[in-house]
Amino acid sequence: xxxxxxxxxxxxxxxxxxxxxxxxxxxxxxxxxxxxxxxxxxxxxxxxxxxxxxxxxxxxxxxxxxxxxxxxxxxxxxxxxxxxxxxxxxxxxxxxxxxxxxxxxxxxxxxxxxxxxxxxxxxxxxxxxxxxxxxxxxxxxxxxxxxxxxxxxxxxxxxxxxxxxxxxxxxxxxxxxxxxxxxxxxxxxxxxxxxxxxxxxxxxxxxxxxxxxxxxxxxxxxxxxxxxxxxxxxxxxxxxxxxxxxxxxxxxxxxxxxxxxxxxxxxxxxxxxxxxxxxxxxxxxxxxxxxxxxxxxxxxxxxxxxxxxxxxxxxxxxxxxxxxxxxxxxxxxxxxxxxxxxxxxxxxxxxxxxxxxxxxxxxxxxxxxxxxxxxxxxxxxxxxxxx
Ligand code: FAD
Ligand code: NA
Numbered sequence: 282x283x284x285x286x287x288x289x290x291x292x293x294x295x296x297x298x299x300x301x302x303x304x305x306x307x308x309x310x311x312x313x314x315x316x317x318x319x320x321x322x323x324x325x326x327x328x329x330x331x332x333x334x335x336x337x338x339x340x341x342x343x344x345x346x347x348x349x350x351x352x353x354x355x356x357x358x359x360x361x362x363x364x365x366x367x368x369x370x371x372x373x374x375x376x377x378x379x380x381x382x383x384x385x386x387x388x389x390x391x392x393x394x395x396x397x398x399x400x401x402x403x404x405x406x407x408x409x410x411x412x413x414x415x416x417x418x419x420x421x422x423x424x425x426x427x428x429x430x431x432x433x434x435x436x437x438x439x440x441x442x443x444x445x446x447x448x449x450x451x452x453x454x455x456x457x458x459x460x461x462x463x464x465x466x467x468x469x470x471x472x473x474x475x476x477x478x479x480x481x482x483x484x485x486x487x488x489x490x491x492x493x494x495x496x497x498x499x500x501x502x503x504x505x506x507x508x509x510x511x512x513x514x515x516x517x518x519x520x521x522x523x524x525x526x527x528x529x530x531x532x533x534x535x536x537x538x539x540x541x542x543x544x545x546x547x548x549x550x551x552x553x554x555x556x557x558x559x560x561x562x563x564x565x566x567x568x569x570x571x572x573x574x575x576x577x578x579x580x581x582x583x584x585x586x587x588x589x590x591x592x593x594x595x596x597x598x599x600x601x602x603x604x605x606x607x608x609x610x611x612x613x614x615x616x617x618x619x620x621x622x623x624x625x626x627x628x629x630x631x632x633x634x635x636x637x638x639x640x641x642x643x644x645x646x647x648x649x650x651x652x653x654x655x656x657x658x659x660x661x662x663x664x665x666x667x668x
Contacts, residue, residue: 291518293322295632298649346643361475518632
């Protein structure tokens with residue numbers, strides 16, 4: 282077997298972006314090893330066979346970016362719909378429009394406020410704690426938005442996300458809790474936003490659709506590592522701790538259990554995402570996927586809908602790692618893993634698992650384009666060392 286010019290571990294957006302650039306612009310022969318049965322990493326989606334609704338298999342994925350280069354790059358492989366994401370939140374039998382905004386404040390306090398009146402109210406309520414001296418997440422949140430809004434919209438939800446009472450959580454989990462003193466309720470504030478017209482998997486498949494790119498599915502890098510390590514450059518986008526046999530201890534992650542079901546109604550909740558803020562409701566959110574693509578209405582089976590209940594918890598061995606927990610202990614381990622990674626010859630670490638960072642899709646693409654510009658292209662065209 283002839284060796285490829287480059288091996289990429291992981292067919293997520295980071296690995297696919299590197300593969301596409303190296304194959305298309307440099308003419309390299311690229312081999313992608315992916316241990317799942319599909320490419321696309323966590324952005325992968327499938328049409329539910331019964332209802333024909335597109336379901337994001339690793340949690341709801343909304344594309345948004347203010348990065349011109351990333352937007353232009355993504356548009357080479359797919360067009361995007363004009364979907365604008367909105368989130369609603371249930372609390373004690375009412376539904377509120379999130380994020381915290383004037384509509385929510387008026388509804389929650391049962392009275393209309395001008396923007397200035399709302400500002401004055403939140404300033405008064407948040408005076409209870411000083412942000413700089415907050416000793417835990419609860420005090421920090423109250424110092425930013427006041428106790429009533431904290432108790433309704435942060436306490437229960439955050440407690441469920443972390444399976445921990447917010448008084449026991451570190452204050453630096455949140456840096457800001459923006460309140461919008463307008464009725465604007467778009468969830469993102471980026472220049473560009475939308476969902477891939479033909480779905481995520483069509484987009485991600487097109488990125489790998491190049492004669493110089495081979496994707497080998499259901500192949501765990503660690504089973505074949507000896508064939509490639511030290512012989513060809515490797516871009517590794519799997520978990521950094523796993524690469525080093527967890528020698529410095531495991532990095533901790535949160536995961537989400539996704540309970541998918543088909544319900545016998547055309548419309549279960551009237552929108553894509555509803556957060557459940559009450560502490561006694563065990564799930565954090567319900568996703569109803571058909572609302573992400575209103576333009577596909579005629580293609581969906583009438584009278585049915587696909588919903589997913591999300592339950593957040595700490596990841597155990599074998600669970601999908603979703604969000605870095607990032608305790609002080611994790612950060613100390615990460616410093617050691619970064620040193621090991623730096624010293625590992627001919628291997629570059631990237632992506633959310635390889636760097637232990639939560640990356641949105643546009644950030645994963647942007648980081649991959651930077652690695653291509655700053656490391657891979659100089660290496661393959663000018664012989665620069667790969668470090
Ligand atoms: P991944 O997509 O995780 O890809 C890594 C790949 O490497 C995986 O396919 C894995 O199977 C493979 N791999 C690992 N180890 C090995 C091995 N040893 N051998 C072979 N293959 C291996 N981003 C947004 O922009 N908007 C959103 O709304 C959004 N929602 C999200 C919701 C959730 C629940 C999660 C977890 C993420 C969300 N993201 C969202 C982030 C998005 O999923 C990431 O930006 C994207 O997955 C990053 O791509 P990646 O290539 O770095 O990692
Ligand atoms: Na290295």
